[in-house]
Amino acid sequence: QDDVFKKLVSHCKEYGFVFQSSEIYDGLSAVYDYGQMGVELKNNIKKYWWDSMVLLHENVVGIDSAIFMHPTIWKASGHVDAFNDPLIDNKDSKKRYRADVLIEDHLAKYDEKIGKEVQKAAKRFGDQFDEAMFRETNPRVQENLQKRDEIHARFAKALNDNNLEDLRQIILDCEIVCPISGTRNWTEVRQFNLMFSTEMGSTADGAMKVYLRPETAQGIFVNFLNVQKTGRMKIPFGIAQIGKAFRNEIVARQFIFRMREFEQMEMQFFVAPGEELQWFEHWKQFRMKWHQALGFGAEKYRFHDHDKLAHYANAATDVEFEMPFGFKEVEGIHSRTDFDLSQHEKYSGKKIQYFDPEQGKSYVPYVVETSIGVDRMFLSILAGSYHEEILERGEIRVLLKLPPTLAPVKLAILPLVKKDGLAEKAREIMDDLKFSFACQYDEKDSIGKRYRRQDAIGTPFCATIDHQTLEDNTVTIRYRDTMEQERVSIDSLQQTISEKTDM
Ligand code: ATP
Numbered sequence: 001q002d003d004v005f006k007k008l009v010s011h012c013k014e015y016g017f018v019f020q021s022s023e024i025y026d027g028l029s030a031v032y033d034y035g036q037m038g039v040e041l042k043n044n045i046k047k048y049w050w051d052s053m054v055l056l057h058e059n060v061v062g063i064d065s066a067i068f069m070h071p072t073i074w075k076a077s078g079h080v081d082a083f084n085d086p087l088i089d090n091k092d093s094k095k096r097y098r099a100d101v102l103i104e105d106h107l108a109k110y111d112e113k114i115g116k117e118v119q120k121a122a123k124r125f126g127d128q129f130d131e132a133m134f135r136e137t138n139p140r141v142q143e144n145l146q147k148r149d150e151i152h153a154r155f156a157k158a159l160n161d162n163n164l165e166d167l168r169q170i171i172l173d174c175e176i177v178c179p180i181s182g183t184r185n186w187t188e189v190r191q192f193n194l195m196f197s198t199e200m201g202s203t204a205d206g207a208m209k210v211y212l213r214p215e216t217a218q219g220i221f222v223n224f225l226n227v228q229k230t231g232r233m234k235i236p237f238g239i240a241q242i243g244k245a246f247r248n249e250i251v252a253r254q255f256i257f258r259m260r261e262f263e264q265m266e267m268q269f270f271v272a273p274g275e276e277l278q279w280f281e282h283w284k285q286f287r288m289k290w291h292q293a294l295g296f297g298a299e300k301y302r303f304h305d306h307d308k309l310a311h312y313a314n315a316a317t318d319v320e321f322e323m324p325f326g327f328k329e330v331e332g333i334h335s336r337t338d339f340d341l342s343q344h345e346k347y348s349g350k351k352i353q354y355f356d357p358e359q360g361k362s363y364v365p366y367v368v369e370t371s372i373g374v375d376r377m378f379l380s381i382l383a384g385s386y387h388e389e390i391l392e393r394g395e396i397r398v399l400l401k402l403p404p405t406l407a408p409v410k411l412a413i414l415p416l417v418k419k420d421g422l423a424e425k426a427r428e429i430m431d432d433l434k435f436s437f438a439c440q441y442d443e444k445d446s447i448g449k450r451y452r453r454q455d456a457i458g459t460p461f462c463a464t465i466d467h468q469t470l471e472d473n474t475v476t477i478r479y480r481d482t483m484e485q486e487r488v489s490i491d492s493l494q495q496t497i498s499e500k501t502d503m
Contacts, residue, residue, distance in 0.1 A: 002325075007388075016036040032255075041402070041408050044406040060238035064241060068212075072347050072348075076347035076348075080193070085250055087191070088187060098250045098251045111148070151173075154170055171189075215245050220266065221367075224352060228270075234357075235272055235356060236270060244263050246262075264372065276335045280368050283368055294406075304318040305317045313336055317333050335366070335367075338367070384401075404500055408458065410439065410497055411439045411461045418443050425469055450462075462477070463493060473490045
């Protein structure tokens with residue numbers, strides 16, 4: 001699995017999807033740039049989300065709020081005081097860890113140990129192997145399970161009590177049994193705020209400390225009345241936004257899964273108090289269907305309902321996708337009660353209420369939010385699409401089975417040879433079709449090599465122009481997933497490809 005992930009990362013670089021930021025200066029940790037293919041895929045993901053959330057819902061509208069906002073907003077939202085991660089340093093290695101993630105890594109080690117015992121036994125007993133029975137009776141498995149559960153229970157309690165000393169003690173205990181860092185000299189655990197800040201205005205005028213937003217949601221909350229009034233919106237209604245967010249993540253790893261600068265697609269849905277749980281259920285189902293419509297298979301997704309809720313939430317779930325490194329959150333769906341709007345009422349001193357004509361009274365609306373990271377979605381799509389196939393002569397074909405709607409290039413236009421007027425004919429087709437969908441013209445190298453290049457960037461269709469094309473105005477369409485070929489007329493290309501690549 002590790003191997004698949006490494007291959008995916010290098011594929012992203014090799015084909016212009018994702019580059020390390022500032023690479024020629026040895027990079028900037030947890031910051032990435034999207035290349036010529038990546039930007040197209042990313043734009044298509046954003047459009048796929050925007051169309052389904054905003055265009056298809058008459059009661060959802062979009063906004064684009066600024067990254068800089070009044071600093072009091074982050075006081076009201078709770079981010080200044082509580083948007084923290086627990087942090088611990090190893091004094092010898094000078095390495096910094098997120099305390100909770102380090103403990104999770106230790107828990108994963110126990111799972112790994114148990115998994116190895118099971119695998120070993122499965123090999124030894126072959127067909128006779130009863131895994132459930134083995135887990136229940138094998139002393140080594142039982143011992144590890146017991147230790148794991150013990151640590152897990154202590155960990156849950158420490159998090160719940162926000163007890164930093166207990167977190168540290170768990171790390172010390174775990175590191176004695178099975179060191180991850182290799183050394184045992186640790187600092188205290190302390191809280192570290194994840195917001196980036198900078199100064200606005202010149203210092204002589206008295207500069208103001210402002211934050212780079214750590215989420216796009218607050219831009220929606222503070223514009224609630226603007227949009228509701230000017231758009232004459234009636235509850236229930238939603239406001240959607242796509243934009244950059246910044247978090248000074250301590251553990252920056254797993255490629256674009258956890259970045260310091262990333263993009264979010266969020267929708268805040270405003271409802272009457274008392275109706276929020278019903279809407280929470282509605283959006284939960286809707287969002288899962290949206291993910292599954294991409295066709296990677298329902299088994300790749302699952303909900304992770306939260307038992308422990310933030311103080312302002314009365315329901316929360318994550319949509320998880322099976323990444324090469326396990327099931328991971330790609331989207332959060334939260335019922336946030338009236339917490340955010342009430343806080344902004346309190347801190348701004350302005351009334352933020354809605355007059356409900358049906359109920360004949362004013363109230364602070366309740367909010368159900370759907371929040372998804374563009375970059376994590378991007379990673380899940382690449383992980384779901386990446387395939388290696390062994391062909392007849394032992395050759396390996398690497399392909400991205402991207403959903404056609406999301407593919408950066410929809411149709412590659414390939415003259416079989418450059419001469420005999422084939423290149424000119426291919427250009428003519430390209431000029432005709434490029435206004436309808438993304439096309440790429442390629443005349444370099446053998447046709448086989450060109451097909452492979454298109455497979456690697458996930459182009460669902462290739463049109464090959466050969467000598468017969470000049471006679472009867474037909475081309476060969478080659479399908480990425482099956483490699484099947486079919487002769488079709490040039491006149492039918494525009495409609496056929498449009499139909500197959502539109503959602
Ligand atoms: P995590 O627990 O992984 O840190 P979170 O629960 O803090 O995530 P939210 O605050 O709910 O995440 O943000 C909503 C979505 O934004 C996440 O589901 C994820 O897709 C995305 N996201 C959050 N942090 C990052 C990050 N550092 N890099 C990339 N995407 C992120």
